[in-house]
Amino acid sequence: MKIGIIVFSQTENSYSVALKLKNKLIDGKNEVEVERVVLVGDVNPRTKIVEFKNEPDVSGYDFLIFGSPVHAFNLAPAMRAYLDQIPTLQDKKIACFVTKALPFNWTGGNKAIDTMKKICESKGGNVVGTEIIVWRGDIDKKIDDLTRRFSVLF
Numbered sequence: 296m297k298i299g300i301i302v303f304s305q306t307e308n309s310y311s312v313a314l315k316l317k318n319k320l321i322d323g324k325n326e327v328e329v330e331r332v333v334l335v336g337d338v339n340p341r342t343k344i345v346e347f348k349n350e351p352d353v354s355g356y357d358f359l360i361f362g363s364p365v366h367a368f369n370l371a372p373a374m375r376a377y378l379d380q381i382p383t384l385q386d387k388k389i390a391c392f393v394t395k396a397l398p399f400n401w402t403g404g405n406k407a408i409d410t411m412k413k414i415c416e417s418k419g420g421n422v423v424g425t426e427i428i429v430w431r432g433d434i435d436k437k438i439d440d441l442t443r444r445f446s447v448l449f
C-alpha cells in the first residue's frame with residue numbers, strides 16, 4: 296500500500312507529527328512518503344490568493360493522511376486552498392490531523408477537522424479517521440496515540 300502524508304506546517308509541529316507517523320507506518324508492505332504543501336509567501340487574508348511553491352500530487356497514493364495547523368479558529372488557509380484545488384479524491388481512504396496550541400475545544404480544532412472532512416468528502420474521498428493534537432503536555436505520547444489509532448485504519 297502506498298501511503299501519502301501531505302502536510303502544511305509553518306513552525307514544524309505538524310511536520311514533526313508527519314515524520315513520526317512515517318517512521319511508525321513503514322513496514323514490509325507499506326511505502327510511505329511525506330510531502331509538504333509549500334506556499335510562495337503568505338496567504339493574503341483579504342484576497343485569499345494562494346500561490347503554491349509545492350503542491351503534492353495525490354493521485355498515486357492508496358491512502359492519504361492530511362495534516363495541518365489550526366489558524367484563527369479554523370483550518371490554516373494554506374491547507375484549505377491546497378485541498379480545494381485537488382481535482383478528485385474519489386475512492387481514496389483518508390485520515391486527517393490538525394495541531395493546535397490552545398487547549399479548549401472551541402478554539403478551532405473541531406472546526407478545522409470539519410472543514411478538512413467536508414472538502415475531502417465533496418471530492419469523493421472516504422474520511423476514516425481524524426485526530427486533534429493540542430501542542431502542550433506530553434507531545435510524544437499524543438503522537439504515539441495518534442499513530443496507533445491511524446495505523447489500524449488501513
Ligand SMILES: Cc1cc2nc3c(=O)[nH]c(=O)nc-3n(C[C@H](O)[C@H](O)[C@H](O)COP(=O)(O)O)c2cc1C
Pocket residue numbers: 303304305306307308309310363364365366367368369394395396397398402403404430
Ligand atoms: C497565525 C496563527 C494562528 C493560530 N490560531 C490558532 C487557533 O485559532 N487555535 C489554536 O489552538 N492554535 C492556533 N495557533 C497555534 C498553532 O495552531 C499551533 O502552534 C500549531 O501546532 C502550529 O503548527 P505548525 O508548527 O505545523 O505550523 C495559531 C498559530 C498561528 C501562527
